[in-house]
Structure formats: C-alpha cells, structure tokens
Amino acid sequence: METPVKYMCILVFVVSMTIAGFNGVDGTSNYYGPCGKHDIEKEAQKLAPCTYAAKYFRAPVSERCCTIMEKKLNNPSCLCAILQSRTAYNAGVRPEAAVTIPKRCNIAVRPVGHKCGAFPFV
Numbered sequence: 001m002e003t004p005v006k007y008m009c010i011l012v013f014v015v016s017m018t019i020a021g022f023n024g025v026d027g028t029s030n031y032y033g034p035c036g037k038h039d040i041e042k043e044a045q046k047l048a049p050c051t052y053a054a055k056y057f058r059a060p061v062s063e064r065c066c067t068i069m070e071k072k073l074n075n076p077s078c079l080c081a082i083l084q085s086r087t088a089y090n091a092g093v094r095p096e097a098a099v100t101i102p103k104r105c106n107i108a109v110r111p112v113g114h115k116c117g118a119f120p121f122v
Contacts, residue, residue: 035078043078044087051091054083054098066105073102073110080116095119 035043047054050065072079082088083098096119102110103122114121
C-alpha cells in the first residue's frame with residue numbers, strides 16, 4: 001500500500017514541475033532590472049565624468065558626460081536606476097541635479113517629464 005502512494009507523490013511532483021516549466025514561474029520573466037542584463041552599479045561607474053555636474057546645478061557639463069548621457073537616455077528607466085544606485089549615492093550624486101544634465105547638454109531628444117524617483121527630467 002505504501003508503494004502506490006509513494007509513486008503517486010512522485011507523479012504529482014513531476015506533473016507540477018512540468019506545468020510550472022511550460023507556463024513559467026511568476027517573477028522569472030522579468031528577472032532582469034531596468035538596465036536589462038547590465039549591472040546597475042557597473043553602469044553607474046560609466047557615468048563618472050558626470051559626477052561633478054550631477055552634484056551641482058550650475059556646474060559645467062563636460063562633452064564626455066554629454067556623450068555618455070545621450071546614450072543612456074535611450075533607456076530613461078535604466079538611467080534613473082543608475083542615478084539612484086548605491087554607487088551614485090556614494091559619489092555624492094544628487095538626482096535632482098542629475099536629471100537636469102540632458103538639458104544642460106542641449107540634448108534635443110530627452111524624456112521631458114519622465115519621473116526619476118521624485119524628480120522629473122527637464
């Protein structure tokens with residue numbers, strides 16, 4: 001009598017795993033963050049030329065920073081995640097100043113009004 005119950009449990013387990021495999025498990029389809037497969041902290045390090053401009057509203061923005069920022073604006077959600085990352089925080093980046101960099105760079109195509117935390121891009 002114990003053997004059929006044992007096999008029935010194994011069968012139920014295999015069937016449930018098969019169903020989960022075909023349908024996907026919730027939470028795994030969006031495993032990657034706003035920057036896709038890229039690590040946000042490593043992406044934040046790439047914005048090092050923008051650190052001074054991201055701390056102060058009136059600081060000049062380097063051409064290198066503008067070039068990097070223009071590339072990052074292709075994915076505003078990723079840029080926001082970078083600006084709010086631990087690396088950016090440790091560098092003293094102020095998101096309210098950082099969201100003004102695209103305008104200070106005179107980048108024509110920018111996500112005006114896209115919220116980056118509490119601060120919209122201008």
